[in-house]
Amino acid sequence: MARLARKPTVAAPEAPHVHSRPFWSLRPRSDRESGDAVASNFLLHWFPAKAMKPSMKWTYSFWLGTASAALFLLLIVSGLPLMFLYIPSVERAYASIKDIEFVVTFGSWLRSVHRLSAHLMVVAVALHLVRVFFTGAYKNGTGRGQRRQWNWVVGVVMLLVTLLLSFTGYLLPWDQLAFWAVTVGTNIAASVPAVGATVRELLIGGRAIEQPTLIRFYALHVFVLPALLGILFVYHMWRVRKDGGLAGGDREALLAEAAPTAVAPGKTYTLLGVASGTAPTVRVASLEAPHRTVNAVPDLIRRAAIVILGCIAVLSILAVLLPSPLEEAANPMITPNPAKAPWYFLWLQEIVTDTTVHVGSLTINGAFLGGVVLPGILGTLMALWPWLDRSPARAAGVWFSPERRTQNAVFLVLLLLVLALTIVGTFLRGPYWDFYWPWQSWPEIPARI
Amino acid sequence: MSHPKDRREFLVKMGIAAGCAGLAAQAGASLRSLVPNVSYDAPTTVKLGMPGDFPDGLKYLPDQRLFVFREGNVYHAISATCTHLGCTVRAEALPQPETVSVGGKPTRLTHRFLCPCHGSKYTGDGQNVAGPAPRPLAWYHLELAPEDGQLVVDLAQEVDRDFRLATV
Numbered sequence: 001m002a003r004l005a006r007k008p009t010v011a012a013p014e015a016p017h018v019h020s021r022p023f024w025s026l027r028p029r030s031d032r033e034s035g036d037a038v039a040s041n042f043l044l045h046w047f048p049a050k051a052m053k054p055s056m057k058w059t060y061s062f063w064l065g066t067a068s069a070a071l072f073l074l075l076i077v078s079g080l081p082l083m084f085l086y087i088p089s090v091e092r093a094y095a096s097i098k099d100i101e102f103v104v105t106f107g108s109w110l111r112s113v114h115r116l117s118a119h120l121m122v123v124a125v126a127l128h129l130v131r132v133f134f135t136g137a138y139k140n141g142t143g144r145g146q147r148r149q150w151n152w153v154v155g156v157v158m159l160l161v162t163l164l165l166s167f168t169g170y171l172l173p174w175d176q177l178a179f180w181a182v183t184v185g186t187n188i189a190a191s192v193p194a195v196g197a198t199v200r201e202l203l204i205g206g207r208a209i210e211q212p213t214l215i216r217f218y219a220l221h222v223f224v225l226p227a228l229l230g231i232l233f234v235y236h237m238w239r240v241r242k243d244g245g246l247a248g249g250d251r252e253a254l255l256a257e258a259a260p261t262a263v264a265p266g267k268t269y270t271l272l273g274v275a276s277g278t279a280p281t282v283r284v285a286s287l288e289a290p291h292r293t294v295n296a297v298p299d300l301i302r303r304a305a306i307v308i309l310g311c312i313a314v315l316s317i318l319a320v321l322l323p324s325p326l327e328e329a330a331n332p333m334i335t336p337n338p339a340k341a342p343w344y345f346l347w348l349q350e351i352v353t354d355t356t357v358h359v360g361s362l363t364i365n366g367a368f369l370g371g372v373v374l375p376g377i378l379g380t381l382m383a384l385w386p387w388l389d390r391s392p393a394r395a396a397g398v399w400f401s402p403e404r405r406t407q408n409a410v411f412l413v414l415l416l417l418v419l420a421l422t423i424v425g426t427f428l429r430g431p432y433w434d435f436y437w438p439w440q441s442w443p444e445i446p447a448r449i
Numbered sequence: 450m451s452h453p454k455d456r457r458e459f460l461v462k463m464g465i466a467a468g469c470a471g472l473a474a475q476a477g478a479s480l481r482s483l484v485p486n487v488s489y490d491a492p493t494t495v496k497l498g499m500p501g502d503f504p505d506g507l508k509y510l511p512d513q514r515l516f517v518f519r520e521g522n523v524y525h526a527i528s529a530t531c532t533h534l535g536c537t538v539r540a541e542a543l544p545q546p547e548t549v550s551v552g553g554k555p556t557r558l559t560h561r562f563l564c565p566c567h568g569s570k571y572t573g574d575g576q577n578v579a580g581p582a583p584r585p586l587a588w589y590h591l592e593l594a595p596e597d598g599q600l601v602v603d604l605a606q607e608v609d610r611d612f613r614l615a616t617v
Contacts, residue, residue, distance in 0.1 A: 003552065021607065091488040149587070180566065183534070183535050184534045184536065185564060187534040188534065191534075201484075201485065201488075202483065202484060205483070205485050206485050206488040206489070207488045207490055208488075208490060208491070208492075210489075212485065214481075245523065246485065332514075333511030333512065333514060333537065333565060334511065334537060335536040335537040335539075335564075335565045336565065337539065337565035338565050338566075339536060339565050339566045349566075351566060352533075352581065353568060353580070354568040354581070355581070355583050356533070356580075356581035356582070356583055363583040364583070365533065365581070365583040366533065366567075366581040366583075367533060367534050369583075371534075402605040430563055431565065432539075432564065432568055432570075433564070433565065433566065433567050433568030433580075436569060437519060
């Protein structure tokens with residue numbers, strides 16, 4: 001009887017725009033309830049009510065954007081307790097990180113979650129960009145008013161912000177890596193003719209790397225850059241919705257248009273009898289036809305939940321297995337030998353090494369050419385690519401479209417170049433940034449002179 | 450004869466412009482506060498100690514990131530800051546010291562300088578010979594303090610490579 005009593009009874013219908021239940025159903029019993037979940041829940045409101053089946057495929061997007069967002073979430077969540085424990089002062093920063101590492105309960109794990117999430121976020125965001133490029137997903141399909149190219153630009157900016165977040169983050173421990181990274185990073189800014197010195201002074205809050213530098217990078221790291229990334233992320237998601245979802249879904253529209261609609265085998269009942277095959281049929285090419293879509297709740301959010309929870313699970317376990325390193329305390333007098341940037345900046349370190357050019361008596365510092373000009377050209381080229389891409393709309397949302405073969409090849413070459421330089425920097429550079437094969441041993445060099 | 454609607458549109462535009470100008474001024478003021486007005490730099494003239502206490506050859510002074518060279522009673526000082534991106538170069542002793550002419554003066558070179566960040570290489574007189582360094586290492590002015598005879602470096606005053614300080 002008790003079971004029966006809890007069965008839904010016929011209640012008075014809710015007033016329009018009223019959602020009486022405190023939550024929404026993850027197991028909707030009808031399409032209406034499914035759509036209602038999206039419409040009435042703030043967390044879900046950026047999802048469409050229906051999602052195109054092709055855009056749900058694991059092998060189309062690999063859900064790299066969702067993974068990036070999940071890692072960003074994880075960085076915020078793991079960063080919060082660290083903010084309570086870390087002291088942004090040049091005298092105490094290093095000791096506070098040491099405390100987090102060796103004194104605070106679970107401190108080492110929290111720091112590892114934060115650090116590994118940051119590294120993996122760089123990977124995920126970069127791979128997301130690679131995926132969007134190779135699928136031509138920055139291209140507009142057949143839908144009118146699509147502006148995917150602008151969302152690509154937003155994405156490129158988000159990659160830069162992700163890198164800046166990493167850069168400002170690994171400075172905070174104020175160890176040797178931090179100190180020499182700020183030295184090199186801000187000297188790259190200083191190498192710009194005319195304005196460089198002023199820019200550096202503004203970045204480090206004076207002429208020497210001191211307390212004003214640390215507090216600047218701290219404020220950027222814990223508020224300015226995450227807030228900026230959050231705003232860009234929301235806009236990025238909104239544009240994905242307003243551009244009609246993933247470009248892969250647009251393929252369906254093209255297929256629907258291309259396929260001739262056969263006269264439906266139907267029967268017309270007339271007063272005179274049955275006339276077969278002559279039914280007047282209505283050609284409906286609705287993209288949201290039931291066989292092309294699934295309800296966002298629960299199908300889309302279930303997959304998003306798998307990705308997000310998967311990221312959290314993987315990171316939690318990885319952070320147990322891989323403790324985060326901490327170099328010696330910052331020492332402005334001695335540069336470590338070799339002084340290597342984190343892996344994702346090593347290609348830049350290679351470029352600034354190799355690009356000092358002498359033309360007659362004129363010397364152009366590699367810091368400017370390789371640290372500012374070349375990355376600037378590369379970034380601009382990336383941002384402008386959608387306008388250089390002249391392939392037809394049907395090349396949008398397809399992996400390795402033959403109509404974009406040359407572009408994909410050029411992009412692949414650039415990608416491999418960056419990868420190759422990263423590998424050289426990671427594995428083939430030894431003391432004094434000299435070249436060593438992995439099987440060659442590094443010479444013994446006294447730590448101090 | 451202007452239409453009342455023109456006037457209204459004009460006033461709306463004026464209002465928006467005033468609002469934007471106000472916001473821009475406030476944003477500008479906030480950003481201006483981040484431009485340092487005072488830089489608490491370390492002093493550029495530093496007493497390094499009595500000349501007689503320096504060893505013959507090279508001595509590295511980490512606080513000033515400076516190499517001080519002594520050859521008998523002749524001194525000169527070279528910066529240890531790499532001209533490429535500002536890392537501290539390290540001195541590596543040459544297997545065979547050699548005497549060459551530096552700035553027209555015979556000078557005994559005992560070391561060369563190597564940068565750990567991007568592999569710039571300098572000879573013992575600070576001349577950039579390999580790697581990305583765009584310029585030679587800086588030479589700084591040395592003098593004796595009149596009051597106590599200590600060696601004094603002026604890190605704000607670069608000098609040519611014919612500079613030598615001779616004590617008596």
